[in-house]
Amino acid sequence: MKLTILGCFSATPRRDTNPTAQVLEIKNHHFLIDCGEGTQVELRRNKIKFARIKHIFISHLHGDHFFGLVGLISTFRLLTRETELHIHCPKGLKEVITLQMKLADSWTNYPLYFHELTSNKSELIFEDDRVEVWTIPLDHRIYTNGFLFKEKVGERHLHMPSVIEANIDMAYYSKLKQGYDVINNDGVLIDHKKVTLPPNPPKSYAFCSDTAYKEDIVPIIEGVDVLYHESTFLEKHAHLAPKTKHSTAKQAALIAKKANVKTLILGHYSTRYEDLNAFKLEAQTIFKSVELAKDGKRFSFD
């Protein structure tokens, strides 16, 4: 599981800071999460192949989280994309994108699907044999979801010396990895546990931006490996957090602590701050394992 931060600042794009966008690589998926203005250029800068992106998750319809989407959709068309694209987003975005395509008289030559969200309860919005994606209802000025990405338990690993020793035909390897006992070449039933190792523990990632402090999300994100939680403000501006429905670094840390996550990544910094390290220091008074998001930074969680 890898996470590339394309942008992690709030409000407006600037020369050296980008609004929210990130790419989660998980079980061979490349999920694009939020898509502020300039995201397509940041994808190029970070050498992420456009064709790998088949699902885009938009948390909410403030511009710093989606103004780059219409351009990306258009660029996909210009690059003669054929692969289908799925947009998971709040209701309303389809109308915005469709209107702009209509005015430009330019339609996508690839299948484009919008999956519009309206529920205020956590719901499963994507699933295949490898991963699940759930919404995390957040508390912001407009309808907003975070997203929880969970690997499914994978296959067991063959312990080859034991497999060979047990005289098992190759045709049964796949069954063994799926956890079935099989009959060997001598007609003996072999316990799969004796010739395989357990699957890798499934990873999970929770993305929570933008939100006021909201303890209700704790049960949803309980025990995740990585939590990205917004921290727009430092303590000295804590009074602005409830008003703007954002969080402080300490509040993000408190959520991380209560949810017992392994690692907390902070981001969505207000552009008023020069020194981002203060975010880490304030959060670490509550929760130790804190990382700072930074545009262009790549996290590896294997």
Add this chain to the structure above:
Amino acid sequence: MKLTILGCFSATPRRDTNPTAQVLEIKNHHFLIDCGEGTQVELRRNKIKFARIKHIFISHLHGDHFFGLVGLISTFRLLTRETELHIHCPKGLKEVITLQMKLADSWTNYPLYFHELTSNKSELIFEDDRVEVWTIPLDHRIYTNGFLFKEKVGERHLHMPSVIEANIDMAYYSKLKQGYDVINNDGVLIDHKKVTLPPNPPKSYAFCSDTAYKEDIVPIIEGVDVLYHESTFLEKHAHLAPKTKHSTAKQAALIAKKANVKTLILGHYSTRYEDLNAFKLEAQTIFKSVELAKDGKRFSFD
């Protein structure tokens, strides 16, 4: 008169090339012309003060000419702009912007006016005591206008030695500059031409992007000081020009020659070309005074 090129490439924004946007400084106006994705960052990079921009002219509703507008409008709001903003654009853009503001539940705190265009004839769309702006109907795949910016004839200049010699009271200086004869301190009528010099010749700038070769525009742009004309293609891809309703460098040069302009600036290059100098060389086989637009380049025409 000064022109800053923020972006001059067609189609999609890339790491080192931006879609169309430029700022024309003329008679103390800062006119923003087109606004592709990333324009607000390019304005910052080129140190153009946001507050100076009061009029934005959008040629047409292909994304590479307006996808940066909604972000710029939002950023103006975040920066607590109070000055009014006028958008001159094809019909439809107001709906796009309004819909996005509605979904974000965020309205501008400054007066925002849309002046939507539908005419296929050249029309006067802005005028004050210093400049006029006219549309230039172009021939593209969707409704598209170029824009003609014309300085009005300014005031005459006082020739101070003559003014003093003629014994004229300061109270009459303004009248002299406006071209009136005045009575001096000795009661004698003074011919304004004898104590003033003619006004600066008024400058003019024509912006023509995107368009197929269209001779109908020649009478509109006749004799302008500077013509920016798109040249998406080189000769080797000339067959693509009519199909996509774009122009070649040679076609841009032919328009410049027929319209007897002083200087031609080429731009809106297809991103397929590495060497832009070929555009200049091909255009110069027809018209000598050719400049190449380049992102971040600043032209001065004083």
